[in-house]
Amino acid sequence: MKRQQGFTLIELLIAIAIIGLLLAVAVPSWQSFMIKAKRSEAKVMLTEVANEQMRYFTENNRFASTMFLLGYNASPQKTENGNYRVGIQQTTPSSFVLVAIPESGTSQAKDTECNRLTLTSSGVKGITGTGTAADCW
Numbered sequence: 001m002k003r004q005q006g007f008t009l010i011e012l013l014i015a016i017a018i019i020g021l022l023l024a025v026a027v028p029s030w031q032s033f034m035i036k037a038k039r040s041e042a043k044v045m046l047t048e049v050a051n052e053q054m055r056y057f058t059e060n061n062r063f064a065s066t067m068f069l070l071g072y073n074a075s076p077q078k079t080e081n082g083n084y085r086v087g088i089q090q091t092t093p094s095s096f097v098l099v100a101i102p103e104s105g106t107s108q109a110k111d112t113e114c115n116r117l118t119l120t121s122s123g124v125k126g127i128t129g130t131g132t133a134a135d136c137w
Contacts, residue, residue, distance in 0.1 A: 035111050042084040042100035042108075043137065045077070046119040049086055049098050053121065062093035063121065076101065083108045084117075095121045 052070040053063050067075035067087060076087025076099075083106045089099040100117040102108035114136035115129035125137040 031107070035107055035113075038081070038083050038108055039111065039114060039117070039136065041079045041081055042086065042102075042117050045079045045084065045086045046098050046100050046117060049077075049088075050096075050119055050121070053096055053098075063091050063096045064088070065091045078103070082106070089118065097121075 049067070049070065049072075056064045056070055064070050065088065067077050076085040078085055079100070083103055084100045085103055086098065086100045088096060090097040098119045102111055102115065111129065113129045113131035114127045116127065117136065118124075118126040118128075120126075125133050127133050127136045129136070
């Protein structure tokens, strides 16, 4: 009598269960990694706008009150990949606060750890989420 080759139903179910467990662990970690990676988009844009503010200050002896004065065509301005909107939250002639707001409908809108990123004229970096500014920046 010849023995049949192949997998049993139990072996297949065990393999599927192991794959399911691996995915249950891997997918949330991957999503968290992607959110952190996309956060750099906001940091770059905030730094760029802060540099433009400093340039504007040297020419006009005050900080700009709108993104249009800094040469941007929208206020707030979307980041390169559209995950954040960056704008001027508050301004006085001698100080400013910039904010990066996650765009609704993107994965960044689910970023409860950092949520909104802020940058002031004195270089103070802040957030509005549940995490710490040191972790988010």
